[in-house]
Amino acid sequence: MAEPIRMRIKLEGDVADVRVLIGHPMETGLRKDPKTGELVPLHFIKTVVATLNGKPVMEAQWSQAVARNPYIQFRVKGAKAGDEIAISWVDNRGESNGAKSKVPPAS
C-alpha cells in the first residue's frame, strides 16, 4: 500500500494555497542500504497531477532529485470554499496514489 499523502488547503481571497506532503522514498539508486551494503534501487515519482473540481491545474514531471517524502506548495486562482482539490502521482514502477481535499472557507 502506498504511503500517505497529507494535504492542507487555505483559501486566501479566491486563491487556494495548497501544501502537500507525499510519502515516497524517492530513491536515487545511489544510496547503499546500511544493513546489506547493496545499492537501493531507483524508485521515484515521475508524474504528479493536481486538479480543481476534476480539471487539471498543475502537472509536474519529476526526477529522483526531488527530495524524499516530497513536499510541494502551489496556488490555484479561482477557487472557492467547497471546491475539491485532488493530487495524484505515478512512479517509475507504475505504482500510484492520490488524495483529495475540499477547500475550506477563508479563515
Add this chain to the structure above:
Amino acid sequence: MLKAVLAAAAVAAGLIEPLRAVAGEWNKAAFDAREIGLALKAADVANATASADLIIRAPEIAENGAQVPIEVVSKIPGTQILYLFVDKNPQPFVGSFEFLEGAEPFISTRIKMGETSNVRVVARAGSKVYVALREVKVTIGGCAA
C-alpha cells in the same frame, strides 16, 4: 508489467489524470542528460533570456543537500511552465511544473543537491523562455543520502 496495466486502467477510469498540454510525455532525454547544456537542449529550453522577474528563493547555504527548500515565482506574464535544474547534479534536470487553468506560476518544494551549485530555473511563456540562477552552497551532498 501488471502494475503498468493497472496504472493505465486507473488513468482510463479517470482516477489518475494523464499528462497533457505543453509539457508532453515524461522527458526521458532531458532527465537522463548528465550535463546541463545537454539537459537544457533536451528540455527545449536552451538559449533562455535572463529575467529579474523570475525569482528563486533558496538558502545561501544548505546544511542538508538531501532536502534543499526551493521556492520559485514567475512574474513573467503568460508563464506556463517552470523548469528546475541543478547545474552540477549528476543529472541536472530536476523537474518541470506546468500551470493550467488558473494555477499561479509559483512552486515551493525540496530537492537534492550533490554539491554547491547554481540552481537554475527556466520559465516558458509560449515560445519565449527566460532563466534565473541562484547559487546554493551545499555542505553535505544529498544524492547518495
